[in-house]
Amino acid sequence: MIVKKSISEHFRNLLIINIFFILSLLQSCATVQVIPDKIFHGISNYHYGDDRTNLTTFSHLVDSLSLNKETKKLAEENILDFLNSNATFASKQFVCRKLRLIGTEKSVPTLSKLLNNRKTTxxxxxxxxxxxxxxxxxxxINSLDNPDKKIKIGIINTLAARKTKNSVYALGELLQNADNDIAIAxxxxxxxxADKKAMAFLEEHFNSANINFRNTLFDSYLLCIDNIAKQDKYEAYIYYTKFYKLDLPTNLKxxxxxxxxxTAKNKKEEILIRIKNEPTELKSIAISKIRELPESTDITVYAELLKTLPPxxxxxxxxxxxxxxxKSVKPNVIQLLNSDIDNVKIAVVKTLANIGDKTDIIKLAKISANNNNELSKHALTSLSLLKGNDIDKTIISLIPKVKDDLKIVLIKAVGARIIKPAFATILKFTNSGSKKLMSETxxxxxxxxxxxxxxxxxxxxSNLDNIKNKKKLERTISKVLINYPNKQNTALLAxxxxxxxxxxxxxxxxxxxxxxxxNNALNLLKKEAANKNLTIREAAVQGLANFTASEPMNDLMEIMISEKNKKIKSIALKGFVHSVNINKTLGACDKVNLYKKALPFAQTSNERNLVLDGIGHSDCFESLEVIKPYINQPDVKGTVDDCINRVSWHLHQKNPERIKDYVNWFLSKIKDEKFQKKNKFLLDVIDKFIKNRDANLR
Amino acid sequence: MSHKKTNRREFIKKTTGAIAGLTALPYFVPAKILGRNNNIPPSDKIRIGCIGVGWQGTSNMKTFLNESGAIVVAVCDIDKNHLQDAKNMVDTYYGNNDCKTYHDYNELLERKDIDAVSIGLPDHWHGIVSVAAAKAGKDIYGEKPLSHNLMEGRAICNAVKRYGRIWQTGSWQRSRNNFRYACELVLNGRIGKVHTVEVGLPSGFSDFGGNDKITKPPQELDYETWLGPAPYAPYASARVHKNWRWHLDYGGGQLMDWIGHHGDIAHWGLGKDKDGPIEIFGYGEFPKTGLWNAATKFRIDSKYKDGLKMIVAGGHKDVCNGTTGTKWIGEEGWIWVARGDRLDSSNKSILYDKIKPDEIHLLKSPGHVRNFLDCVRSRKETLAPCETAHRSASIGHLGLISMLIGRKIYFNPETEEIKNDTVASRLLGRPMRSPYHL
Known part of the structure; x- marks a missing residue:
């Protein structure tokens, strides 16, 4: 809202100033100069690459003058005077950009002169x-006889853009031009x-030997028929049909x-005939048009053709x-499951997702179970997407009855479809003999x-013996705890x-x-983190590290400092870094200070990389200080180099001079080619930023 | 990563060699050559021509190279160095010398054996080349924003539709799980009726080096063609490769660079892929000096027919909390999504919600380029079809027009006309330098 207000105010003020200005000028002289000479003078010597400030001033002024009919008219007159002056080409080009927006027929004499000049056309x-x-x-149209090819083609294109009906005769004559480019234009x-006169001219040249010209001709002819179709579909149909019989390349066909x-009266029938009779490439056009038929159309006639078509x-x-x-096409669709071509079968299976029902469950499950390729994946996806109230129920009822290979697919579908009522049914298979079945369950x-x-x-x-399965179930339970946060969960776990x-x-x-x-879990874990039993202590610290909120941050810090066991220390460090990372209340520099505290505890290169990466993702100048001692250390080099580049990029607009100093310092210390290249480029960008900033401040 | 693979010729040479030594045994064509087990025979591969193989164009080309269902057969660029680098990359990948090079995209489009093209050009060339490609009967993988201006966008969509072409826009965020999931959550009403959507974009310029100084163009670059339909301007290295985006004659700054990403996602989550705003007010700060003239800081407040507000901004901390991404605000909360797999909501439990089979599911992409190739085969609409890209780009185009004239504009998304404002209307398109035309 603030923005809106400021911009509208800006233009209103400019307009008021200009109206007063005009009124005062009207009193003093006959030629009203709404764009002061000073402004024109400022741009008349403009060359490409010069400072654009004066152009911008001119542009804004014309924009404000265009808001009022009277001032707009006067601005146009002033611009036309300028175009008749000896100003540079670049300045006239810029002025024409503005004239394009406010120009009227008054501009025609001046622009006509420029139009017929190769340089200014x-x-x-x-x-x-x-x-x-x-x-x-x-x-x-009068300038169309200009002998210069570039001028002529430009004018033809402009007449086309304007859809100037009066130019059809002149353009029709140009179809015979010896210059192919002109004829094509x-x-x-x-x-x-695209009117009928144009059509007639185009038709006269259908037998031209030049392929490019003929293809343009044909395309234009089709556009003319498209235009007729807007008024009279029947007439257009006749033209299209006649045209179609010509010896045309496939794209035009x-x-x-x-x-x-x-434009066919009976679209459904036309499509059918074309699918039956056209060659393969053109059949596909007719097939696509079925999508456009009304939803109520009976499409079984097309389904009956399925078997007869090429793959x-x-x-x-x-x-x-x-x-x-x-769903009415299903019987024909299903038949193609016997196709030899995998891609046809995949298409059938994909279609079944939308037209299938409960009777297709086993079919899809079998396809998924019996193949180990794309087809299998698509069958499972379709099984997951089958629509209808009875699908879930049917899947649940089928699971106990089918063999293991199908059971596995159906259980996968239970997960994909999120069939919650299947819980009790599939729970049994967590202890089945089959590894695969257990795993999918x-x-x-x-x-x-x-x-x-x-x-x-x-x-x-509690009852599982197998350690691997226990781990799997632990993951399952962790998902439930994350997805369904509930106070009761802590009590049950405790x-x-x-x-x-x-x-x-x-x-x-x-x-x-x-x-x-x-919080209750947090307290419990804090207590157990002091347990004398190493395994329990480790698990408790891991529990604190698993928090997806940053509450345990300080506790993890304390553990990191006081714990003697290296493994637990490491878990605490990782948890601490994670907590800092996800903390939404801390600023970037606060985070850097915390990471700094963690650095001495990072013993392995993995741990150091972890902490330094956190620093590299905190946009604070201090990050660049903290990272200094770690440069050129092989085990953290990638992380450190990324940190320098990333933080510098992010902060260079805040304080370019300071970042430049840092980058130069790092460049003097880190000599490898990749680093040098990346950061020298950054220095160029910073220099350009400083230059533009200073220029804009002027 | 090794790009070296056994090419088709080598394969045939090796297998026939083996057969020659084992004449007593019958020769069976391996199933993978017949297209079984999802291995696509060379004759069934979609043949790709890459037009524009600079920065983004090369990146897209690499993705096509890695797709087993496609084969890159030709590259085109007006920078000889780019062209040679691209050819080397393709030939090295396939282990042959087959990739053809072109200076003129028309010659590449004339090739009947090319099924699809990947277009990675500066925005001011999108319209001409895309329309030509559609007319030549090629399917197209094109970059965002769809067009340099609104009228060129419409021309591209019309050509693609008339010729029945498949189009995929490089709005690849649609192929990322977090963006799709965020949109599904919004579409399925997890935050209630959405009344506002905030689109946070970067601000300033991403400087890729180069100099404002006017010099002779380097020998390897056909600068005259590079300028193409844009108004004449002499060469300066900061005008061309990568940096063109910061000049309004060729691009539209950060706004137009990113609107086809986060603006596109905003539309996707709202089911407004074919809709546009009716009121637009834009405010931008444009540099007064230097070669670049696109807005460095901007804000667009717009309204849709159903009352929905969309705010697009770069450099405004109150929009999307100053982050880049998309934030939908509904009657029951908000959802925010951004790159780096980030997703957040006012109600965290929403984020663990699953989309049920009977709810709205958006296509789970097999990869953005793969989705394009799948659709070339099935003739199905891609994840980011032309019209969709046109609508997301339109938000930026209209915002920019409003910024440039300094007032609110009123737009009819059906007719794509600006109401009662001749000045603004004249900015919907742009005259092209001779001899260029759509």
Whole structure:
């Protein structure tokens, strides 16, 4: 809102000033100079590359003058005087850009002169093209006999852009021009104008030997028919059909066929005939048009053609059925599952996602189970997307009845479809003999389980013997805790922890407590982080590190300082860095100070990289200071170099001189080519920024 | 990463050599050559020509090289160095010398054996080359923003539609999970009815070096063609490669560079892929000196027919909390999404929500280029089709027009006309330098 106000005020003030200015001038002289000479003088010697300040001033003034009819008119007059002066080409070009916006037929005499001059013809057309009125058209047509090719083609193009009907005769004559470029430009222009006269001229040259000219001619002719179609579809249909019978390349045939179908009285029938009778490339145009038929159209007639089509057309037609979601075509679609071509089968399977029902569940499951390729993936995706209220229920009921390979697919579908009621059904398979089945069951449980299932998951957890499965279930439970935060979760975990004497289970539960992000869990973990048992202590610290909020930050810091065990120290360090990173209340420099405190505890290169990366992502000048001692150390070099470049980029507009000093210092110390190249480029950018900033301040 | 693969010829040479030594055994064509097991036979590969192989163009070309369903057969550029580098890269990848080079894109488009083109050119060339490619019957992978101005965007969409072409815009955020998921959450009502969407974009310029000083163009660059339809201006290194974006004759600054990303995502999440604003007020700060003249700081306040407000800004801390990304604000909360897999919401539990089978699902992309290639085969609409790209670019085009004339404009998204403002209307398109035309 502030912005809106300031801009409108700016223009209002300019306008008021100008109106007073005009009124005072009106009293004093006959020729009203709304654009002061001083401004024109400021731009008359402009050359490319000069300071653009005066151009900008001129431009803003014309914008403000254009708001009022009277001042706009006067501005145009002043600009025309300028165009008749000896000003530089670059300045006249700029002025024509503004004249383009405010010009009227009054500009025609001046612009006509420029139009017929090879040097200025483009800038004249730039201004003329959008000015309405017969005088402009007349001037353009009169200049068409200019012998200069560049001028002539430019004028033809402008007549085309203006769709000047009066120019059709002149353009039609140019179709015979010996210069191919001129003839092509004229043919193209006639297509933009696109009336029947233009059509007649174009038709006269259909037999031309020049391919490029003929293709432009044909395209323009089609545009003329498109134009007829807006008024009379039937007439257009006749033209398209006649045109289509000519000896045309496929691209033009495609466009013509598009037109035929668009204007056909019975679109459905026309499409059918074309699919049956056209060659493969053109069949595809007809097939695509099925998408445009009303939703209520019976499309089974097309489905019946499926088997008779070449594979590429089958794929195209199947994709139409996929889009239209019309179940009536299913029997024909299913038949193509026997195709030899994988891509056809994939298209069938994809279509089934939209037209299939519960009877296709097993079919899709079998395809997914029996293949190990794209087809399998698509079958599973389609199974996941099948629509209907009874799909989920059917999947649940089928799971216990089918063999393991199908069970696996259906359980995958349970996860993908998030069939929560399947929880009890699939829970049983967490202890089945098949590794694959168990693995998929754990994955799907992670998708469908909610906080309501937590108790059952914890019971299962306590009863599992297999360590690998325990880990999988731990991941599943962690997902539930993250997705369904609930105070009860902490209580359930705490209870489970207290009720077991197994250290491994206890440890898992402590780690899981971290995912609750709950204060009670935090207190419990803090307490256990002081436990004398190393395994328990480690798990508790991991729990603190697992928090997805930054509450445990200070506790982790303390552990990092006081803990003697290296492994636990390392977990605390990583957790601390994570906590600082996700902390939304801390500023960049606060974070750098915290990372700085963590640095002495980073013992391994991984740990040092972790902390230095945090520093590199904090946009604070201090980051560049902290990082200094680490330059040229091989194990952290990548991180440090990235930090220097990243922080410098981010801060160079804040204080370019200071960043420049830093970058120069680093460049004097770090000699490798990549670093030098990257940061020398940055120095160039900073210099340019400083230059522009100083120029704008002037 | 090794790009060296056994090429088709080498493969045939090796297998026939082996067969020659084992004449007693029957020769079976391996299933992978027949297209089984998802290995695509060379004859079925989509043949790609890359037009514009500078920075982004090369990046896109590399992605095509890595797609087993495509083969890059030709490259085109008006910078000899770019062209040679691209050819070397392609030939090294395939282990042959087959990649053809072109200076003139028309010659590449004339090749009947090329199915699709990847266009990686400065914005001011998008219109001409894209329209020509569509007319030549090529499917197109084009860059964002779709066009240099609104009318050129419309011309591209019309040509693509008339010729029945497949178009994918390089708005690749649509192929990233976090963006898709954020949009699905919004579309499925997780934050209630959306009343405002904030689009945070970068501000300033990303300086890629170069100099404002006017010099002779380097020998390797056909500068006259580089300028193409844009108004004449002498060569300066800061005008061309990579930096063209900061000059309004060729690009549209950070606004137009990014609107096809975060603005595009805003539309996607709102189901407004084919819609546009009706009221637009833009304010921009433009540098008064130097060669570059695009807005360094900007803000566009716009309104849609249904009352939705969209705020697009670069350099304004109150929009998207000063971050780059998209933030939808609904009656029941907000969702924010940005690059780096970032996703946030006023209600964190939303972020763990799953989209149920009966809800709105957006296409889970197999990769942005792969999606394009899939659609070339199926003739299905891509994730970021032409019209969609045109609509996201339009937000920027209209905002820029409003900034340049300093007042609010009123737009009809159906007719694509600006109401009652001849000055603004004249900025919807731009006359082209002779001999260039769409």
């Amino acid at each position: 483009n800038i004249a057309r730039y201004a003329l093209e959008n000015i309405q009125g017969n005088k402009v058209d007349k001037a353009l 004229a043919a193209s222009a006639l297509g933009k104008i 495609s466009a013509a066929l598009n037109g035929i179908i668009n 590429e057309n089958q794929i195209q037609l199947l994709s139409v059925f996929e889009d239209r979601k019309d 754990f994955k799907s449980l992670a998708e469908i389980s909610t906080e309501k299932n937590l108790q059952e998951l914890l019971s299962l957890f 209870k489970a922890k207290d009720s077991t004497n197994d250290i491994s289970t206890k440890s898992s539960l402590l780690r899981l407590l971290g995912y609750t992000n709950d």
